[in-house]
Amino acid sequence: MTHYQKDTLFSQPQTEQKAFRFDEQVASVFPDMIERSVPSYQETLKGITELTKHFAQANSQLYDLGCSLGAATLAMRRAVEDKPCQIIAVDNSPAMLAKAQDYLSNYHSNHQVKFIEGDMLATPINNASVVVLNFTLQFISPNQRHSMLSRIYDGLNPGGLLIMSEKLVNTQPGIQTIIDEMHLQFKRDNGYSELEISQKRASLENVLISDSREIHLERLRKIGFRECDTWLQYFQFASFIAIK
Structure with a gap:
């Protein structure tokens, strides 16, 4: 059984600010990090x-x-x-994938998941009825997002669904400021210190790059999805559905 630790990765002053990476350290605290940082994750x-x-x-x-x-x-x-469906789970972090395999092994199922360690930008998508990008597109270079989603669209069967969750940026600066402050308070209420909040934010700079809701929807429509919209949003965290 995998045991996850409390997220204290940014609790001490760091002399050198390193870019955020999904390494063994992050994998060991990831569930706690997500629960305390992303509102409505369980929903x-x-x-x-x-x-x-x-x-x-x-x-x-x-x-x-x-x-x-x-x-x-x-x-x-x-x-x-x-x-009768084949489930395929892809990640380029060996640490995350190993813990995912361990995590799922704790739950009995007749379905065996196929785990692939690799770049999802290079993963073939075929005969797909559901594709999930749960807070992952934001870590892909912006100039590769259209082609990534186009490949997903091409690999989806008619009537297939893309579920895509993302951290958004609001195009209205005043509203973005309000939402940012509300999210900061959410993290404070969950026990993160000002030091932890600021150091994590710095580590994610240029690693997590958000688009606006409008950009996401325009991109999905241009690719060809016949219907798309948000189905859930809490602060700047939103989940989209797009139907082929």
Whole structure:
């Protein structure tokens, strides 16, 4: 059984600010980090389960791209226990993928997940009925996002679904300032110090690059999705659905 620690990665002053990486240190505290940093994360996972139940097609493939510790993978697997589907979980971090495999092994299922250590930008998408990008597109270079989503669209079956969760930026500066402050207070209420908040923010600079809601929707429509919109939002954290 995997045991996860409390996130104290940024609790001490750092003489050299390093870019955020999904390494062994982050993997060991990731569940705590997510719960204390991302509002409505559990609701997002519940939604992934319900949406997968509705859209998963028999004898198709389901993808969790950038699966990290496998929380969305598990949500998808729970949704298709009665359907013959192949679930494929992809991540380029060996530390995260190893813990994802360990995590899912704690839950009995008739579905075996295929884990792939690799770049989701190079992962073939075929015969897909559901594809999940749960807070992962934001870590891909902005100039590669359109082609990434186009490949997903091409690999989806008609009626297939993309579920995409992202941290957004608001195009209205005054509203962005208000939302930022509310999110900061959320993290303070969850026990993060000002030092931890500022050092983590610095480590994510130029690593996590957010788009606006408008940019996301315009991109999805240009690619060809017939319907797309947000289905959940809390502060600047939103989840989209796009139907082929």
